[in-house]
Amino acid sequence: MTTAVTIPKSGGSGERSAVAARARQVTKSYGTTEDTRVVALDAVDVDIARSGFTAIMGPSGSGKSTLMHCLAGLDSVTSGQIWVGDTEITKLKDKKLTQLRRDQIGFIFQAFNLLPTLNALENITLPMDIAGRKPDREWLDRVIETVGLAGRLKHRPNQLSGGQQQRVAVARALAARPEIIFGDEPTGNLDSRAGAEVLGFLRRSVDELGQTIVIVTHDPVAASYADRVIYLADGRIVDDMANPTADSVLERMKSFDARGRVS
Template identity: 70%
Template sequence: MSAHLPPPGPHTAEPAARATALTKVYGKGEARVTALDGVDVEFARGRFTAVMGPSGSGKSTLMHCMAGLDPATSGTTHIGGTELSSLSENRLTTLRRDKVGFVFQGFNLMPTLTALENITLPLRLAGRRPEPAWLEAVIATVGLAGRLEHRPAELSGGQQQRVAVARALISRPEIVFADEPTGNLDSRSGAEILGFLRDSVRELGRTVVMVTHDPAAASYADRVVFLADGRLVDELHEPTADSVLARMLAFETPSHTS
């Protein structure tokens, strides 16, 4: 971390993101599927939260609705103090660009741009220049100093995902949403990416929400929230891989009701 940067500030009362009675329904009639069913959840600033649940539990839908990628059927979602359903499409696009960072399973890099150009692309699209101290801190956090002039085809999968993490952080977003960010990586590269996400929280003061199915990945988080059948059913603080796995197995037993 650069010596030019102030330390992260204290956690504030207002969460980085929150949802109230969040409901998302797809289809109609017999094809109607309730993906989210009245979810209330908050994501505190300066914390790393993992979202877990069985397949079809609604975890990716929750992330997409809270990030403004998919409109809610009912209920409200906020990024900071801004309620998303009140925004026009143009203002919502601007909010996603300036206030939200994204890391996906697929790296989504521009193949003709260098690593550095990919990292700073969100700022260039917004007509802004990177702050040198922040850029230095982000690059140091994800360990990319020696790869900045390489294009994606010249980088390993783990290195490409490091670029994607740095790109998500560069605009100092209110919150970073990561959807299965280690899904395309081997275990060693995946552990590195999870470490970088954790460092971005602890050293750079960011807020990260990660959807994952992997108990080992969830153990990097400060808190895990569990979904089942579109509802928030449990949460776990200071998780370990074993404690997360035990909760997941409990949801899959016939005696579990949500």
């Protein structure tokens, strides 16, 4: 079974679609023979709402990270189609795909990936500096205010706590105003207090800045910050929950047995 929530496009007045990314019949498999073939994604259909916060969950081996990597253009698909905005990324050549990831996609990972020789502000603007683009100063100031880094911009990573370093990583992802931001367990290396701070900033970036966020997480509390939780098992979407709470997410996760199958 696959699940798709279809969000209609805006009217014909030049407005952007209400969908930031979408997948149609996406399959990803590994192995070259029938005996070695492993299906990580099995004909997945999904739409990611613009200016929304989506969490992807599921047991180990369910395909949740594979789905995120394919949506982000970090991994190719075996079959099917993926769009980011109005661009079908599954047809792009490597150079165009690299440019799209640079210009339209932001990433936040468990490892903060900050350069130790640069201060916080320099780390935030680094991707734009590499691309030869000047940051929009008004937007950059809003991002820095949203993540609460105004007093830490001259500090280098070793002068910041783990939570502050991840805030820098969040600000770096937001600063270029990408089409969509993907987070792979973005609070996985943080304690509960620092994790809650970072999740709060992600929530604010959606509510106050109109950003689109997609995270992969195993944590029901992290998922409760999202507008929507997509559940995967055996490479397929098996549930789609709106307005999650930590308790409702935990209860849903209990329906997966130890092998990652739906009971």
